[in-house]
Amino acid sequence: MKVLLFWAGLLALWTAVQLVFGPHLITVLLLGGAAVAVALTAFVARLARPARREPPDLSPSTPLIALGVAALLSGSELGPWCLGLGALMTAAGLAGLLGER
């Protein structure tokens, strides 16, 4: 995870350089926030245990969830029928995912 910390350090450095130029708050927040997020990711990745279980060769539930999410988002334009269908597909996909190996 050293590589993540090194990169977070570089982002922090460019954020610090910004301060010399009297930046706007949003630019400091964006770049500084990214530096913090990278450092946090390095920390989480260090704690996380590598999952060694291989996924199944086939995962039909995964595309079903993706379809469901897309239908949910499109449902905001197409109407409640699409929202309902999206919710149904997402729920079915998640249930299927739990049942996969």
Add this chain to the structure above:
Amino acid sequence: MTRVMPAGAPLLETFAGTDHKRIGLGVGAIAFGFFLAGGVLAMLMRTELAEPGLQVVSLNTYNALFTMHGSTMIYLFVTPVALALGLYLVPLQVGASNLAGARFALAGMWLLVLGGITMWSGFLVQGGAAQVTWVGFDPLSNAVNSPGKAVDSWIWGVVLASLGELLMAACLLATLLGRRIAGMTLLRMPIFCWAQLVTCLMVLFAFPVLIGAMVALWVDRQWGGVFTGPGGPVTYQHLFWFYGHPVVYVMFFPFLGAVAEVIAVFSGRRVFGYRGMVLSLLVFASLSMSVWAHHMFTIQGVTTKYFALTSTLLVLPAGTEYLALLGTLHGGRIRLTVPMLFALAFLLQFLVGGLSGIWVASPALDNQANNSYVVVAHFHYTLLAGSVFGFFAGVYYWWPRVTGRLLGERLGRLHLLLFVLGTNLTFAPQFALGEDGMARRIADYPKHAGWETLNSLSTLGSYLIGLSVLVFVLNALVSRKWAGDDPWGGHTLEWLAPGAAPPPIRSHTPLLDEVPA
């Protein structure tokens, strides 16, 4: 043999298989389909611009064409195809059996295709597709100026595609950091893997801001109150360009990595200054996260000095990488195969984009070039003349690994020749047009401006690019020459699979227990 649609295999395996090679090929095929569609839109635009007056499309349709062309190429072609190369090759190159979290990558592929469909569905709604540029500039994109469903479709299309790309990048990064085979230390990874690693970092920490900005834009369109204040449009641009500049390098580094591999192999040498190149990639990626507001130099209230400084600093890592690639070539036993020729063309073509980038990184000069065809020429020299040359270098190089066949050398050279001619004929005149004051995003120009000849040349060039891509497709369809195990003498693990060239799509095991010293 690895195929996107294996003969006789159940359809389910194509749509729901979790093998990284299948996902990589699927994403690549989807992205290439969008490349063809985006290319058709570009040729329609160029046809309209060949002469003054409106001959082919209306003003509104033209606005939709350039919005969808840019959106398709950036959200649906170059970014995903850059990741597709990684999805296929990274596990093989680091000796992993599969991607970490392969189901997330599979979901990413589906979100990409659904995002593309959602975005393009705008053509079916009343008034046609979105006309808000690939940036979705606010207040142009708000509900008052762009009523109707087209912009909403565009927004959700961007969200879905970007979410998909985010998932793919997360899987790639987890694979690179956590799934390397014993002995494959970070500093033993091929340079292509490093290029993918820094690409994933940028995707993971810039794309969420885009997704947030898009959701905020949608909320603003429904109920207002997000970007409606005095600083709202500037805030939107900060959020957008915080994604919008790193994505330029997301669309560059993987192809730079591919070109580095190609140059090393066809020079018969290891990558010169490997550690320096790795360091320069990390610095390059971090700087590319800090330059976004150079897209906003003409807007009041931007810290131009800082963003000019960081933008100009980019020449240091870029120069280091050029030095490393030229150093690799120097003294090598150079074989001018088609992949190598595309790699060399990448170096030359991208140089034009890179050098013109230094020019527009200066606020004073950018003020003159802003919103003109100079900018259009600059970014097409980086994205098409740079990245797509690198993409084809990689495709010709790894095609035998994927299909077991070699692409035809003669058709490959014809493809390259037409592509080089077409690219330069299309975009070099645009520098002159921009210098002469032709604004971008216009469907028409006055006859007395004297821009007809240069525009006609540019249009002719775009047809040559289209023709060159057809030659590539023909090459892919007709070339049947068996490649053997390792036709190029590759340096990296993907060429060391036991037996015939492509490993089977399933039951792939790590290639080596130990990396050769």
